[in-house]
Amino acid sequence: MEKKFKRIGVLTSGGDAPGMNSVIKSVTCAALDMGVEVIGILGGYSGLINDRTKKLSESDVSDIISKGGTMLYSDRCDEFKTEEGMQKAIATCKKHNIDGIIAIGGDGTFRGATDLSIRGVPCIGVSGTIDNDITATDITVGFDTAMNTVLKLGDALRDTSESHARCCVIEVMGRNAGYIAIETGMALNAIGVVIQEMPFDKEAMFAKMIRMKEQGQRSFIVIVAEGMGSEFGEALTKEIEEKTGIEARFNRPAHIVRGGIPTLADRCFAARCGYKAVQLLLEGQSDVVICSRHDKIIPVDIKWALIVDRMYKNKLKDGDLDAFTPEEIEKMKALCKERHEYFVEMYEIVNAIGC
Ligand code: F6P
Secondary structure, three states: OOOOOOEEEEEEOOOOOOOHHHHHHHHHHHHHHOOOEEEEEOOHHHHHHOOOEEEEOHHHHOOOOOOOOOOOOOOOOOHHHOHHHHHHHHHHHHHOOOOEEEEEEOHHHHHHHHHHHHOOOOEEEEEOOOOOOOOOOOOOOOHHHHHHHHHHHHHHHHHHHHHHOEEEEEEEOOOOOOHHHHHHHHHOOOOEEEOOOOOOOHHHHHHHHHHHHHOOOOOEEEEEEHHHOOOHHHHHHHHHHHHHOOEEEEEOOHHHHHOOOOOHHHHHHHHHHHHHHHHHHHHOOOOEEEEEEOOEEEEEEHHHHHHHHHHHOOOOOOOOOOOOOHHHHHHHHHHHHHHHHHHHHHHHHHHHHOO
16 A cells, blocks of 8 residues: 655744754654655745755754754744645645645644645644643643743842842743743742732732841742733832832843753653654644643644633634534633643742742
């Protein structure tokens, strides 16, 4: 019987994330091992539209896993959202005999993958975003490294804050999600963590800071999630000075958190996801995203994943749930509840023990 897949494509799209290279490496080596050629698409979906490709061999990917960023480069591509852009992308697939694509990125990347799947190009998504904001998966590739980077920066900021008896307010990336903020807040012993997901009791934090200062504490860390808005962190810094009398400084590491050497956890997770994506694509699966649920690597229907995301973010539109069975909708609700409960638990602990 003739093999259906002779050649597959791999691309990274959206904001880059440490560990994306590990996925690329895993996809390339797994596919070659299974007798399938691999075409790297350069610059995400815009590379597919503009026919920027590179055939990948094992040696092309042999030394990339210790590097942050993505060797295939990335882009956020508006043209791909148009039918014309999509048709150009499909033409590139036909030109290079690309039988299927593994698309690494966040929700925008998965929307693109589902659009291509519908038009006859089988696609599988793999998460690659520091934000961890894909509701269908417990973790995303890049999240662990980003948190560890914040940890290093936070520890350094603690040192200087201790010397000068200051509070350091650190704004961390995460788009609208508070995952990086809450976990690093806990690990850095932040006296306050401000995230969109939970109500923030500012006065209680000020009172605790004053109490701790009276006990002789010199340094304080407050973590603010990027999703609180660009003005929030600086305004809070000023207010801390006014209300507590503690000198305060604002720090925004921004994109620094997106780079750097991928951690072991990210490399291994990325490798598992890449391998599974190739296996499933060659078995004939399409329009699914590889997720981690309770440490099991499983495929999840992309449309289900995108809608559960909207449900969790309270962004459901009329008709969004029409295509799903009552059981599927119940599963979505249960997952949203689980995500919410995680924040409730983490927030309670951080507020109780942070000082
Ligand atoms: O999605 C990753 C992310 O780094 C977010 O945390 C952040 O909001 C956004 O991308 C920044 O995007 P850009 O790189 O386009 O400035």
